Amino acid sequence: MEQNELLIKFVELVPRDVHNRKGFSFEKSNYHLLSSTEKYIVDVFNLYNRLNELYKDLERVIIFVKRYPTAKYYESNNIDKLVYIKYHTEVYLHKIHTILEVMKLILNDVYELKIVEKDCTWNKLKNNPQVNQTKAYKIVEAFHKSFEQIIEARHRNTHRALFNNGVDSDLEIALDIYKISDKLALGVDLEFMKIYPPMLVNYELKLHRKKRVDFMQKSNEVAKKYFDMFIKEILQVTILKHAEKTKVE
Secondary structure: OOOOHHHHHHHHOOOOOHHHOOOOOOOOOOHHHHOHHHHHHHHHHHHHHHHHHHHHHHHHHHHHHHOOOOOOOHHOOOOOOHHHHHHHHHHHHHHHHHHHHHHHHOOOOOOOOOOOHHHOOOOHHHHHOOOOOOOOHHHHHHHHOOOOHHHHHHHHHHHHHHOOOOOOHHHHHHHHHHHHHHOOOOOOOOHHHHHOOHHHHHHHHHHHHHHHHHHHHHHHHHHHHHHHHHHHHHHHHHHHHHHHHHHOO
């Protein structure tokens, strides 16, 4: 069965009549009105939506990086093109890592490991025989290995505020000199302008942006393959488990 067919079948399992049940309220959670099987489906459905939105975020970051809008507004707030690209690259690193984290939570819910969400670590999954030999786990493991460098870069950025912007320090210095000179209405030294003319600065910025976009697009292609494989496997397992639970109930 194809992924779209599985998704339609999965969505059809999500309860739609909760508003008709006794005790329903618009002002509070109605989770308690669901059966255990319905709770299982709703929990997986909510995590699926979170994962799907994260992949969309990866695509959105590329759109942001491709264009530097309202330049005057950003520059008046000390956000130049280099800072703008740096910020969105950091966002990209964090989104990749969050995808891994949500994949782990999905494994926890789909295979009913009953690990508290904040404690759902890689080691707990790796050492759990209930999940560590499944196809879905192997896909998450492969995702982790493929994006290991990005995830490590995210950790360095989060915990030690370290970030390799991937640009030559001369470009950063040149950009700062032009920015400060413009802000203070000072002229730029002619000798410096011969070494690093504004046209060269703009060219290198465009080249840097292109490299970032290319890197993200290639990464997204890889992430998409894992995303599709993982979702297809998870949907199949969830639908089968739902059928088993329904028989018991």
